[in-house]
Amino acid sequence: MKKLLKSRNEYYKVSLFALFFIYSLNVLGQTTEYTFEGTVTDKNTNIPLSGVSVFLENTNRGASTDFDGNYSFTATLEEGDYTLIADYIGFKTQRVQLELGPNNMITTNFELTEDLLNLDEVVITGNVIGTNKRALAINLSSVDADNLTNNASVQVDQALQGKITGALVTQNSGDPAGGISVVLRGASSLGGNQPLYILDGVILNNSSNELVDIGGNSQNRLADLNPEDIARIEVIKGAAASAIYGSRANNGVVQIFTKKGKSGETKFNFNSSIRTSSLRKEIDYNTAPLAWEDPFDRNNLNTVPTERFNLQDEIFETGIGIENYLSISGGNDDTQYYVSASQTDNEGIVKNTDFNRVNFKTNIVQQAFDWLKVTGDFNYSRSTSQDVPNGGINAAYGAITGFLFSDNSINPAPNESGVYPVTSLLVPRTNPAEAVNRFDFGNKTNRFITSFKLDADITENLKASYVFGLDYYNQSATAFLPVNNTSSIGDGFARRSDRNNFQYNSDLNLSYAVDLSDDIESTTIVGGTYQFQETETISIQATGLPPVVQTATSGGILEQGESRIPFTLWGGFVQQTFGYKNKLYVNGALRTDGSSVFAEDQRNQLYAKAGFSYIISEENFWQQSLGETFNTLKFRAAWGQSGGLGALPAFSRFTNFTPGSINGQNSLILGTQLGNIDASPERQSETEIGFDAGLFNGRIGIEFTYYQQEVSDLLLNRELAPSAGFGSRFESVGTLENSGVEIMLRANPIRTDNFNWNVSTTYTSNENEITNVAGQQFALAGSFSTNYVIEGESLGVFRGSFYERDNSGEIVLDDAGYPVRGTNEDGSTAKVIGDPNPDWFGSLINEFSYKNFNFRFQFDAVQGFDVFNWNRRLLDNVIFGGGSNVGEELLGNRPKAYGGAQAGIFEEFVEDGSFVKLREVSLSYTIKDPMKYIDNVRFNLVGRNLISWDNYSGWDPEVNTGGQGNVRGFDFGAVPIPRTYQFGINVSF
Numbered sequence: 007m008k009k010l011l012k013s014r015n016e017y018y019k020v021s022l023f024a025l026f027f028i029y030s031l032n033v034l035g036q037t038t039e040y041t042f043e044g045t046v047t048d049k050n051t052n053i054p055l056s057g058v059s060v061f062l063e064n065t066n067r068g069a070s071t072d073f074d075g076n077y078s079f080t081a082t083l084e085e086g087d088y089t090l091i092a093d094y095i096g097f098k099t100q101r102v103q104l105e106l107g108p109n110n111m112i113t114t115n116f117e118l119t120e121d122l123l124n125l126d127e128v129v130i131t132g133n134v135i136g137t138n139k140r141a142l143a144i145n146l147s148s149v150d151a152d153n154l155t156n157n158a159s160v161q162v163d164q165a166l167q168g169k170i171t172g173a174l175v176t177q178n179s180g181d182p183a184g185g186i187s188v189v190l191r192g193a194s195s196l197g198g199n200q201p202l203y204i205l206d207g208v209i210l211n212n213s214s215n216e217l218v219d220i221g222g223n224s225q226n227r228l229a230d231l232n233p234e235d236i237a238r239i240e241v242i243k244g245a246a247a248s249a250i251y252g253s254r255a256n257n258g259v260v261q262i263f264t265k266k267g268k269s270g271e272t273k274f275n276f277n278s279s280i281r282t283s284s285l286r287k288e289i290d291y292n293t294a295p296l297a298w299e300d301p302f303d304r305n306n307l308n309t310v311p312t313e314r315f316n317l318q319d320e321i322f323e324t325g326i327g328i329e330n331y332l333s334i335s336g337g338n339d340d341t342q343y344y345v346s347a348s349q350t351d352n353e354g355i356v357k358n359t360d361f362n363r364v365n366f367k368t369n370i371v372q373q374a375f376d377w378l379k380v381t382g383d384f385n386y387s388r389s390t391s392q393d394v395p396n397g398g399i400n401a402a403y404g405a406i407t408g409f410l411f412s413d414n415s416i417n418p419a420p421n422e423s424g425v426y427p428v429t430s431l432l433v434p435r436t437n438p439a440e441a442v443n444r445f446d447f448g449n450k451t452n453r454f455i456t457s458f459k460l461d462a463d464i465t466e467n468l469k470a471s472y473v474f475g476l477d478y479y480n481q482s483a484t485a486f487l488p489v490n491n492t493s494s495i496g497d498g499f500a501r502r503s504d505r506n507n508f509q510y511n512s513d514l515n516l517s518y519a520v521d522l523s524d525d526i527e528s529t530t531i532v533g534g535t536y537q538f539q540e541t542e543t544i545s546i547q548a549t550g551l552p553p554v555v556q557t558a559t560s561g562g563i564l565e566q567g568e569s570r571i572p573f574t575l576w577g578g579f580v581q582q583t584f585g586y587k588n589k590l591y592v593n594g595a596l597r598t599d600g601s602s603v604f605a606e607d608q609r610n611q612l613y614a615k616a617g618f619s620y621i622i623s624e625e626n627f628w629q630q631s632l633g634e635t636f637n638t639l640k641f642r643a644a645w646g647q648s649g650g651l652g653a654l655p656a657f658s659r660f661t662n663f664t665p666g667s668i669n670g671q672n673s674l675i676l677g678t679q680l681g682n683i684d685a686s687p688e689r690q691s692e693t694e695i696g697f698d699a700g701l702f703n704g705r706i707g708i709e710f711t712y713y714q715q716e717v718s719d720l721l722l723n724r725e726l727a728p729s730a731g732f733g734s735r736f737e738s739v740g741t742l743e744n745s746g747v748e749i750m751l752r753a754n755p756i757r758t759d760n761f762n763w764n765v766s767t768t769y770t771s772n773e774n775e776i777t778n779v780a781g782q783q784f785a786l787a788g789s790f791s792t793n794y795v796i797e798g799e800s801l802g803v804f805r806g807s808f809y810e811r812d813n814s815g816e817i818v819l820d821d822a823g824y825p826v827r828g829t830n831e832d833g834s835t836a837k838v839i840g841d842p843n844p845d846w847f848g849s850l851i852n853e854f855s856y857k858n859f860n861f862r863f864q865f866d867a868v869q870g871f872d873v874f875n876w877n878r879r880l881l882d883n884v885i886f887g888g889g890s891n892v893g894e895e896l897l898g899n900r901p902k903a904y905g906g907a908q909a910g911i912f913e914e915f916v917e918d919g920s921f922v923k924l925r926e927v928s929l930s931y932t933i934k935d936p937m938k939y940i941d942n943v944r945f946n947l948v949g950r951n952l953i954s955w956d957n958y959s960g961w962d963p964e965v966n967t968g969g970q971g972n973v974r975g976f977d978f979g980a981v982p983i984p985r986t987y988q989f990g991i992n993v994s995f
């Protein structure tokens with residue numbers, strides 16, 4: 007009605023009765039401009055707290071405290087009762103009831119108590135619906151912006167290493183934007199085990215597309231995001247969470263929330279940094295100044311003098327990286343904005359490799375009406391990379407495979423005419439010096455991530471939230487090997503491959519919260535989602551190139567192809583939560599999901615979840631007896647189901663045909679895979695129980711979780727008998743189990759005016775077992791038939807040949823002194839020889855602050871896992887001759903060709919990969935208010951992956967040529983993870 011009265015003309019269009027009525031309402035609802043001010047301090051130390059959010063509940067009116075802990079803001083309000091809230095991560099949220107009257111100056115001081123458990127933190131557990139952490143029945147891990155930056159990481163998921171329980175985060179490759187693998191609570195599917203990523207409500211595509219073969223070093227698409235734009239990350243594990251997010255979240259959920267503007271003065275933030283990356287250690291190589299007269303004759307021990315070369319010097323160098331970042335944020339009570347731009351240039355440790363990224367982000371939040379908030383978010387990134395192939399699983403060309411196969415008594419340098427010599431004499435492999443200097447591989451990616459969000463307070467109890475999210479990228483990759491190179495493709499090679507990925511999600515959620523009584527509250531959430539994804543790929547490759555020409559269309563075309571893969575997913579859920587006195591909560595939910603990849607009879611599935619949480623420490627009897635020691639104790643338990651709707655590749659339920667030619671006529675050729683229209687989605691059930699405890703006035707926080715997970719209808723690409731006429735068929739016949747323990751310990755041992763010490767440590771153990779598999783075992787693709795799925799074993803164990811041993815366990819040697827290959831009782835010559843799944847992993851993080859100095863270091867540990875060192879299998883073989891053990895043979899310290907005899911016994915190359923790494927070290931110094939208009943200047947020095955304590959003979963036990971898939975512990979031609987130093991400056995004004 008007030009808006010109608012803003013126009014003078016409309017006064018004449020209403021009756022005198024209406025004027026009198028509106029005047030009466032204005033008198034009854036008269037507003038006053040109130041000023042709220044005060045200070046916020048730490049109750050234990052009386053230290054002022056900066057950055058605390060102080061606001062009026064259910065409004066957008068508030069402010070953050072300054073460096074002295076002061077806050078101040080104004081709000082035009084009607085007289086009445088209000089709640090003023092002070093909220094700060096690491097401290098208990100405090101609420102003060104206010105009765106606003108004629109006095110317009112409101113002074114309220116807060117004294118906050120530490121709470122390392124953050125039970126009062128509002129988290130997102132349904133795409134866009136927030137809930138209080140105390141009501142959660144599941145374990146949720148959160149990482150804030152301070153822990154995601156200033157650690158020399160280039161990628162968002164890389165920055166998560168060691169900071170979350172239950173999350174095994176590994177860097178598969180040391181390339182400038184090498185792929186990252188994140189596995190939550192163990193592998194639970196053969197169709198992929200990476201979690202679902204959500205950016206501000208947008209479902210992200212995090213594929214690891216190797217459009218041209220560079221040896222398993224492909225990027226995953228989280229490389230397109232800048233960690234500087236991230237405000238916090240929430241990680242939800244378990245099937246109970248998947249019952250809300252849908253079956254795409256079968257492997258857990260990683261929710262990424264970006265920074266947003268705040269009302270008040272415009273703020274600028276500028277970061278600039280420079281980094282160096284270098285090889286942390288070299289592999290021992292053959293330095294013996296001798297060579298065999300005849301390397302193939304064991305009995306000929308004659309040697310000739312020779313010169314040896316360190317081929318690692320031809321591959322690796324120190325890379326330089328720079329990054330610049332600028333953000334602008336601000337706004338008023340109705341409009342808040344955040345704009346940022348950044349540029350990253352990161353050289354790799356392999357010569358002539360780099361990764362460049364340009365990011366632009368904008369976010370606008372508009373309070374359209376008192377009841378409606380509109381949010382628009384736009385992200386653009388362009389990334390380019392210069393790559394060098396390293397061989398790996400499929401390709402015979404590459405720098406590192408060239409090193410492995412080369413005779414290092416041959417000088418790899420080109421002659422006066424620029425021609426590189428052949429360094430691999432027995433098999434056609436590349437001269438590593440030529441690979442880094444002449445081979446030209448690269449990727450270009452343009453990506454748009456945008457969202458539109460509406461948050462509506464329909465009534466006091468009913469709220470609605472709608473988000474439309476769009477993720478589109480085009481990735482283009484090229485490969486070029488020049489004519490007359492030393493690889494197996496000497497007449498030149500070119501490939502071009504492009505992929506377009508378009509996807510969107512449309513999600514609507516309604517929540518209805520009501521107090522059923524003074525003690526009981528009820529929250530009902532109903533939601534639905536529709537998701538569409540389409541991936542289009544086109545590629546062409548050729549050999550026989552003309553001189554100088556680099557395009558595939560100029561050569562003899564070997565392959566050209568095109569694919570179009572649409573995918574649709576839909577679902578809906580209802581969740582009911584009851585809370586009793588803000589300390590006891592029970593909830594349950596039902597969800598239905600459907601996927602277009604399954605047949606109509608199988609695609610729609612129903613899943614359920616249930617849980618409860620009980621904060622027993624808020625009971626009077628607890629506070630009177632144990633409250634002085636156990637300030638907080640929350641018990642929680644949850645059970646949930648979810649399904650693996652993404653485990654079946656698109657169109658695999660059909661028997662497919664391949665285009666071909668017969669006698670020059672177009673034809674369709676039957677494929678080797680038999681369709682299965684009755685294939686059903688995988689179904690996962692999980693139970694978790696745990697507690698969260700706070701001790702000694704919040705100085706110590708403990709989170710403990712035990713979980714047990716069962717996966718049935720595991721989709722296996724089962725091998726068929728030759729009589730079937732097909733090679734394989736997807737069938738829902740397997741079962742799998744995971745069980746484990748997660749522990750997080752946080753402590754604040756010392757907190758004074760000038761000195762503060764925070765420590766956190768994580769521990770996770772997981773046991774994985776394939777409890778049923780058709781045919782009892784089969785090899786995983788892309789592992790050279792060494793990683794297996796075997797009933798009764800963990801997923802991906804190593805199976806292969808082994809040593810014959812005597813009763814005391816010693817290796818049996820033949821009469822000539824060479825090891826003997828073992829035989830099982832049934833006459834077979836292979837058995838399980840290793841397990842790439844760790845027994846446990848954890849981290850230790852310490853952070854110290856003294857006045858304006860801040861020092862932080864992090865150790866990561868992964869223990870009890872094996873690595874198959876394919877590199878050493880080649881280096882140790884006398885017929886190639888580049889390894890240190892071949893040098894020992896030349897010097898007479900072990901029998902000639904001993905490594906060649908070992909090459910056929912795979913047990914020799916399964917090594918303990920256990921490591922403890924000094925993952926991060928950072929030192930920073932902040933100058934506050936150094937000059938007019940400058941708030942602060944911070945200088946920081948950071949080191950990453952500085953030291954690794956391990957017994958692994960290779961470069962790094964953490965790398966994995968198998969990438970993000972289920973092939974783990976596979977080291978063949980992978981780029982080692984570099985040691986990185988970074989110096990940066992941050993200016994806020």
